[in-house]
Amino acid sequence: MQAKVLKNILSVNEEMAERNRGVLDSKGVFVINVMSSPGSGKTSLILATIRRLKGRVRIGVIEGDISSSIDAEKVSQEQVPVVQINTGGQCHLDAGMINRALDNLPLDNIDLLFIENVGNLVCPAEFKLGEDKKAMILSVPEGDDKIYKYPLMFTIADVIVVNKIDLLPYTEFDLEAFSQAVKGINQKAAILAVSCTTGQGLEDWVSWITSNLQPQ
Amino acid sequence: MQAKVLKNILSVNEEMAERNRGVLDSKGVFVINVMSSPGSGKTSLILATIRRLKGRVRIGVIEGDISSSIDAEKVSQEQVPVVQINTGGQCHLDAGMINRALDNLPLDNIDLLFIENVGNLVCPAEFKLGEDKKAMILSVPEGDDKIYKYPLMFTIADVIVVNKIDLLPYTEFDLEAFSQAVKGINQKAAILAVSCTTGQGLEDWVSWITSNLQPQ
Numbered sequence: 150m151q152a153k154v155l156k157n158i159l160s161v162n163e164e165m166a167e168r169n170r171g172v173l174d175s176k177g178v179f180v181i182n183v184m185s186s187p188g189s190g191k192t193s194l195i196l197a198t199i200r201r202l203k204g205r206v207r208i209g210v211i212e213g214d215i216s217s218s219i220d221a222e223k224v225s226q227e228q229v230p231v232v233q234i235n236t237g238g239q240c241h242l243d244a245g246m247i248n249r250a251l252d253n254l255p256l257d258n259i260d261l262l263f264i265e266n267v268g269n270l271v272c273p274a275e276f277k278l279g280e281d282k283k284a285m286i287l288s289v290p291e292g293d294d295k296i297y298k299y300p301l302m303f304t305i306a307d308v309i310v311v312n313k314i315d316l317l318p319y320t321e322f323d324l325e326a327f328s329q330a331v332k333g334i335n336q337k338a339a340i341l342a343v344s345c346t347t348g349q350g351l352e353d354w355v356s357w358i359t360s361n362l363q364p365q
Numbered sequence: 366m367q368a369k370v371l372k373n374i375l376s377v378n379e380e381m382a383e384r385n386r387g388v389l390d391s392k393g394v395f396v397i398n399v400m401s402s403p404g405s406g407k408t409s410l411i412l413a414t415i416r417r418l419k420g421r422v423r424i425g426v427i428e429g430d431i432s433s434s435i436d437a438e439k440v441s442q443e444q445v446p447v448v449q450i451n452t453g454g455q456c457h458l459d460a461g462m463i464n465r466a467l468d469n470l471p472l473d474n475i476d477l478l479f480i481e482n483v484g485n486l487v488c489p490a491e492f493k494l495g496e497d498k499k500a501m502i503l504s505v506p507e508g509d510d511k512i513y514k515y516p517l518m519f520t521i522a523d524v525i526v527v528n529k530i531d532l533l534p535y536t537e538f539d540l541e542a543f544s545q546a547v548k549g550i551n552q553k554a555a556i557l558a559v560s561c562t563t564g565q566g567l568e569d570w571v572s573w574i575t576s577n578l579q580p581q
Contacts, residue, residue, distance in 0.1 A: 154370060186403045187486045187515060188507025215487060217513045238517070240456060240487035268514065269487055270403045271431060271456035290506035290529060291404025297433045298484065299403060301454070313506060319532060 162276055165244035169251065169279025176256040178209075179362050180264060182278050184302060185286035186295075187268030190312040192220045193345035194286060194354070195263050199227045201355050202261070206362065209259040211250045213242040213267050220265060230254055241272040244279055261362060270299040282307040282361060289313045289320055293327040296334070303331060308339045308357060315344040378492050381460035385467065385495025392472040394425075395578050396480060398494050400518065401502035402511075403484030406528040408436045409561035410502060410570070411479050415443045417571050418477070422578065425475040427466045429458040429483050436481060446470055457488040460495055477578060486515040498523040498577060505529045505536055509543040512550070519547060524555045524573055531560040 173180055183191045192212075199208050210231040212221040221233035232250045234242060247264065254262070264280060266273040285306040287295055290313060296303045303309065309331060311324065328340050339357055343350035389396055399407045408428075415424050426447040428437040437449035448466045450458060463480065470478070480496060482489040501522040503511055506529060512519045519525065525547060527540065544556050555573055559566035 186484070186507075187511055188402065188504075214514055216516060219510055219513055238487075238491075240485070267487065268402070269456070269485055271454075271483065271485055272488075275454075288404075288506060290504060290532065291402075294435055295403055297435055298430055300432060316506065316532065316535060319535060 159275060162244045165248055166277040166279040169244055169247050172248075172251055172256070173262070173279060173281075176259070178256055178259050178262050179282075180262045180278075180280040181282050181284050181358070182264045182266060182273075182280035183284050183286065184266045184270075184273045184306075185268060185288070186270050186291060189268070189286040189288040189291065190345050191265045191268070191286055192223060194310065194312065194343070195265060196223060196227060197345050197348070197351055198263070198355060198358065199224070199229055201351065202358070203227075206359070207258055207260045209254050209256075209262045211242075211247065211254070211262065211264045213246070213265055215240075215267060230259065236267060240267055240269050241276050242266050242278060243276050247278045261358065270295065270302050274302040274305055284308045284310060286310045286312050287327075289316045289322045292320075293322045293324075293330070296327065296330050300334060303338075304335050306335065306338050308341065309335075310354060311340065311342045313344060313346070314342045314349060315347050375491060378460045381464055382493040382495040385460055385463050388464075388467055388472070389478070389495060389497075392475070394472055394475050394478050395498075396478045396494075396496040397498050397500050397574070398480045398482060398489075398496035399500050399502065400482045400486075400489045400522075401484060401504070402486050402507060405484070405502045405504040405507065406561050407481045407484070407502055408439060410526065410528065410559070411481060412439060412443060413561050413564070413567055414479070414571060414574065415440070415445055417567065418574070422575070423474055423476045425470050425472075425478045427458075427463065427470070427478065427480045429462070429481055431456075431483060446475065452483060456483055456485050457492050458482050458494060459492050463494045477574065486511065486518050490518040490521055500524045500526060502526045502528050503543075505532045505538045508536075509538045509540075509546070512543065512546050516550060519554075520551050522551065522554050524557065525551075526570060527556065527558045529560060529562070530558045530565060531563050
């Protein structure tokens with residue numbers, strides 16, 4: 150996109166993100182923007198979190214997709230409020246889409262809102278939505294060199310979840326080297342290694358969330 | 366992106382793609398635009414192809430990345446001409462970038478040109494580059510539901526390479542169901558199952574390429 154056009158779009162987006170922030174603060178909703186490549190496990194991580202926090206934290210979900218409602222249907226089976234956004238081709242969610250989605254969620258009854266972004270390691274990193282925290286997922290089969298190729302996403306993340314660690318024995322992913330590379334560009338991000346298939350490491354992720362939640 | 370802005374950008378891009386087509390036709394260069402999510406194995410597939418066609422087909426590569434030159438360095442070790450494009454944040458290659466890159470390639474000595482697009486299942490599908498064929502790679506760990514969530518990429522592909530089939534035993538990927546789903550939206554695409562790690566299926570991929578190459 151031409152730089153000037155992009156700058157204007159981002160500026161309008163940031164104002165709308167601030168407005169979302171105001172709504173969410175007034176309702177006491179903590180928001181995590183979940184980003185990753187396609188197929189890294191965003192929906193699986195959200196589903197695992199809902200199951201582990203059931204009865205303790207009231208969760209809502211906004212599902213962002215180019216098209217289809219597969220993920221929203223999976224999430225709604227967990228009996229939590231979910232709103233589907235279909236971007237109609239756009240490769241990321243923007244704050245205006247979130248603003249309209251918030252109107253359709255029972256915010257008075259939500260403590261924690263997950264926004265599952267469109268699967269894309271590039272553009273979602275540029276569009277603030279009004280979230281409290283940005284979580285990015287990197288799955289083991291994608292390789293430990295992705296930080297060099299898509300640096301912005303790794304720079305802005307508050308937490309980096311390395312998913313599918315059950316596949317570590319079958320790949321060349323070097324968790325230690327990856328963690329060192331992250332520290333080189335992002336000192337603040339927590340790095341958590343999990344498997345949504347085996348459950349390994351998920352308690353650390355749940356602890357990271359609960360320690361960030363505002364006192365109820 | 367606003368629909369009208371996007372339409373104008375796409376229209377300018379298509380004209381430039383036609384110009385690239387003219388250059389490539391005049392030089393007898395067959396071009397494959399390789400697209401996938403980050404970490405699906407674009408570079409690995411290109412490297413494996415170079416090794417298998419060495420001495421038979423003269424190959425060149427254009428490497429597209431947000432930043433870094435990791436992949437271009439890997440490719441250049443194979444002693445083939447390679448040009449690195451850094452998009453500076455843009456999430457896809459466009460025809461203008463390719464036009465400038467062509468100036469820096471010895472086209473008279475290239476039969477087959479790979480363009481490795483930015484890792485992204487969304488926007489690259491919309492930007493023609495002047496290629497003969499669009500190849501998309503889906504890796505097994507991404508899951509067999511990606512066709513429903515990112516349909517455009519699967520619709521426009523001339524060949525769909527399912528990579529990392531060595532990981533099939535450790536995932537729930539259903540190759541037969543996936544192939545049926547592809548046939549529902551794209552009857553023309555060849556579907557090839559490969560592993561760049563074990564080499565399984567790569568001969569089918571190489572055959573697909575050589576059968577498409579113009580007579581030298």
